[in-house]
Amino acid sequence: MPDLNPEELRGSRTGVYVGTFNSETVEICNANVDSIQGYVLTGCQRAMFANRVSYTFDFKGPSYVVDTACSSSTYALVHAVADIRAGKCDAAIVAGACLDLLPATSLPFHRLNMLSPEGRCAAFDASGCGYVRSEAVVTVLLQRRRDCRRLYCTVRGAGTNSDGYKAQGITYPTGAIQRQLAQETFKEAHLRPQDVAYFEAHGTGTRAGDPEEVNAIAGLFCEGRTTPLLLGSVKSNMGHSEPASGLCSIAKVVVAMERGVIPGNLHYKTPAPEIPALSDGRIKVVDRNTPWQGGLVAVNSFGFGGANAHVILESQGGERPPPASYPAPRLVLASGRTEAAVVRLLKLAAAHPRDAELHALLDAVHARAIPRHTYRGYAVLNPKRNTPPVLEATEMEVTETRPVWFVFAGMGSQWSGMARTLMQLPIFAASIARLAAALRPLNFDLIYVLTEAPEVAFDNILNSAVSITAVQIALVDVLREAGVRPDGILGHSVGENAHLATTAVHESIASQRDSVTVLTTGTENRLYNFPITLV
Numbered sequence: 001m002p003d004l005n006p007e008e009l010r011g012s013r014t015g016v017y018v019g020t021f022n023s024e025t026v027e028i029c030n031a032n033v034d035s036i037q038g039y040v041l042t043g044c045q046r047a048m049f050a051n052r053v054s055y056t057f058d059f060k061g062p063s064y065v066v067d068t069a070c071s072s073s074t075y076a077l078v079h080a081v082a083d084i085r086a087g088k089c090d091a092a093i094v095a096g097a098c099l100d101l102l103p104a105t106s107l108p109f110h111r112l113n114m115l116s117p118e119g120r121c122a123a124f125d126a127s128g129c130g131y132v133r134s135e136a137v138v139t140v141l142l143q144r145r146r147d148c149r150r151l152y153c154t155v156r157g158a159g160t161n162s163d164g165y166k167a168q169g170i171t172y173p174t175g176a177i178q179r180q181l182a183q184e185t186f187k188e189a190h191l192r193p194q195d196v197a198y199f200e201a202h203g204t205g206t207r208a209g210d211p212e213e214v215n216a217i218a219g220l221f222c223e224g225r226t227t228p229l230l231l232g233s234v235k236s237n238m239g240h241s242e243p244a245s246g247l248c249s250i251a252k253v254v255v256a257m258e259r260g261v262i263p264g265n266l267h268y269k270t271p272a273p274e275i276p277a278l279s280d281g282r283i284k285v286v287d288r289n290t291p292w293q294g295g296l297v298a299v300n301s302f303g304f305g306g307a308n309a310h311v312i313l314e315s316q317g318g319e320r321p322p323p324a325s326y327p328a329p330r331l332v333l334a335s336g337r338t339e340a341a342v343v344r345l346l347k348l349a350a351a352h353p354r355d356a357e358l359h360a361l362l363d364a365v366h367a368r369a370i371p372r373h374t375y376r377g378y379a380v381l382n383p384k385r386n387t388p389p390v391l392e393a394t395e396m397e398v399t400e401t402r403p404v405w406f407v408f409a410g411m412g413s414q415w416s417g418m419a420r421t422l423m424q425l426p427i428f429a430a431s432i433a434r435l436a437a438a439l440r441p442l443n444f445d446l447i448y449v450l451t452e453a454p455e456v457a458f459d460n461i462l463n464s465a466v467s468i469t470a471v472q473i474a475l476v477d478v479l480r481e482a483g484v485r486p487d488g489i490l491g492h493s494v495g496e497n498a499h500l501a502t503t504a505v506h507e508s509i510a511s512q513r514d515s516v517t518v519l520t521t522g523t524e525n526r527l528y529n530f531p532i533t534l535v
Contacts, residue, residue: 003141003150005365006057015061015089017080018050019073020243024101053093061089067243069303070202071160072096073138074246078158078309080142092142096244099135106133112171114206114304121240122267123203123233124210124278124285131204134239138247150361152254156296156312157189163306171304173209175216178300178308182220185310193221196229197295198262198286200249202302203233204240205267211274213300218277221298228284230292236266246301246309253297257315264288323354328424329382332359333366334393335373342377342393350391353383367483369401403487406479408472410493414464416457419450419471427481431474439466446470468494 025044030036042048046065054063062083066076073096080092100106109115116122116130145151161181163174186193199221202213214231221229234245234252241248256262268287271278278285294315301309330353334345345362352358377393423429436446449463450470458464472495 003148003361003365005368005370007368007370009091010058012059013061013090014054014057014059015080015083015092016050016053016059016063017076017092017094018053018065019067019071019076019094019096019246020046020049020065020098021067021069021072022046022105023049024099024105027102049095049097053095059093061092068307068309069305070204070240070242070245071301071303071307071309072243072246074249074299074301074309074311075160075307077140077142077155077246077250077311078160081155081158084142084144090144091147093139094142094247095137095139096241096247097137098241098244099137100133109133116205120267121203121205121233121235123201123205123236123265124214124231124272124275125205125268126270126272127267128205128207128210128272130206131235131240134241136238136241136244136248138244138251140247140250149364150357151316153257153297153316154314156191156314157185158309158311159185159188160307160309162308166306168208170306173212173302173304174306175212177306178213178302178310179216179220181308181310182216182298182300185312189312191296191312193298194224195296196221196298198230198232198253198256198292198297200253200297200299201231201233202235202245202249202300203231204235205233207274209302210272213302214272214275214277214283217300218275218282222277222282225282228281230262230286230290231283232262232265232286234263236268237263246299246311249299249301250311250313253299253313256292257294257297260292260294262286262290262292264290321356324356324359325354326381326384327426328421329380329384330359332362332379332381333377334362334379335366335370335376337373337375339375339377339393339395342375343391346377346379346389346391346393350379350381350389353381353389404484405488405490406476406486408489408491408495409468410491410495411461411464411468414458414467416453416455417451418467419474420452422471422474423451425478427478428474431477432470435470435473465494 023044023046026040029040029044043052046067050063050065053059054061066072066079068075073094076096077094080094083089084092106115114130116132118129119132121131122128142155145154159181161177161184163177166172166174182193199217201217203210217229217231234249237252238248252263263286265285265287268285271285277283294317297313297315299311299313301311332346332349334342334349336342336345349355349359349362374395374397375393376396377391380390382389419428419432423432432447432450439446444466446466449457449467453463458467
């Protein structure tokens with residue numbers, strides 16, 4: 001789910017870094033010479049993969065595409081980390097994209113003997129004989145720790161290098177250079193490779209790639225360890241998404257950190273004989289879902305041209321807060337471009353009715369309107385009573401901001417126990433407590449009248465008038481805390497209370513409006529309109 005409303009970053013120094021290595025859409029659009037048009041460049045040319053994101057959301061930071069073949073998105077991440085640390089941007093959108101649209105694109109990989117005839121990635125297994133191509137579009141947001149709303153993990157180190165020349169040819173990986181990069185990255189981060197709890201390898205399942213990579217890992221990360229190094233590769237689960245694969249690995253690691261479980265590798269039965277560490281106990285392939293307590297993670301990535309990237313991640317650590325005990329039913333709001341998207345968010349909130357972190361995140365994201373989110377919805381959660389949530393979503397025609405009016409009712413709107421349930425709201429209860437303290441010297445027990453007094457007590461007009469006014473003042477305080485600002489106020493009878501008008505005017509001042517309209521009915525049942533200019 002999203003952590004930020006896009007409007008919060010609009011106009012900011014946010015960089016966009018996209019890892020990819022081709023655009024098959026351009027080839028499709030240009031297949032017929034007679035139908036070629038210039039707009040293909042603005043939509044499908046690779047530079048636009050980053051530039052259109054920056055344009056759409058008005059990001060002012062660096063914006064470019066990185067192409068290092070299968071390590072592209074990891075390279076993009078390393079660039080983004082470096083630019084944030086250097087002060088070139090305040091945040092970064094890092095993305096990787098791979099769509100397999102043309103069958104002919106797979107043919108060169110097949111003829112280079114990279115693809116598995118079995119259509120799977122048997123990473124680290126003796127049967128490994130190539131990989132299967134897959135698709136992915138992955139995006140992550142990088143921020144400084146002090147700026148993030150929700151901390152998933154920390155990038156402790158990131159680096160790149162290149163194999164350079166090798167006698168075996170440009171497509172052959174070099175484990176020694178990958179090991180050198182990892183060693184340099186850990187040294188720069190002032191961390192020890194031996195302290196890594198889990199290693200997410202490139203692990204495509206090729207006969208050349210796996211031995212070069214894992215033997216290098218064993219030589220550096222297993223030295224001085226007392227327990228086996230846990231090893232895995234997301235490609236066994238989803239195939240090789242090539243330029244997007246690095247971010248797929250990172251997504252897997254973040255989910256493992258959140259869930260406390262490392263997903264099991266598929267197709268691993270017999271250790272590859274070219275990798276001794278798999279058989280002698282130094283490395284253990286996570287071949288089944290495995291509980292994990294967090295710690296340091298190393299993520300390795302390399303391209304078939306020799307471009308290597310290495311990233312060190314650290315889990316958040318610490319225990320999550322205990323389940324919330326809401327004093328009253330919890331309202332959750334959501335918006336989206338489709339009804340299904342809204343319902344999915346609301347059901348997520350309902351599935352975790354006591355998760356205050358999740359609900360606060362949803363509140364923050366939807367505190368202001370999100371452009372082009374024409375579907376709106378809400379859920380009312382009542383975990384205290386263990387009742388099913390009330391959930392509704394609908395499409396709305398959002399053409400302009402609708403005015404908000406506070407309408408205050410007059411005599412006759414009171415009843416016995418009228419504030420009993422509302423007192424569960426801390427803001428409401430605090431407001432009533434202040435009013436009760438002010439009335440106490442007059443021997444008026446406001447809390448008793450609002451919560452316990454019998455119906456007959458409201459035959460006394462004093463009890464009725466004071467109760468209505470007190471509830472209205474407290475409700476305005478609740479609305480103010482929720483950020484609701486009135487464009488106008490309508491009051492009748494007791495609803496003309498000056499305290500409410502004054503409160504609403506102050507709300508308008510706080511929201512920097514130029515004026516507020518107050519409507520009230522007088523004793524002769526005429527309507528008075530007082531436009532109050534704020535200076």
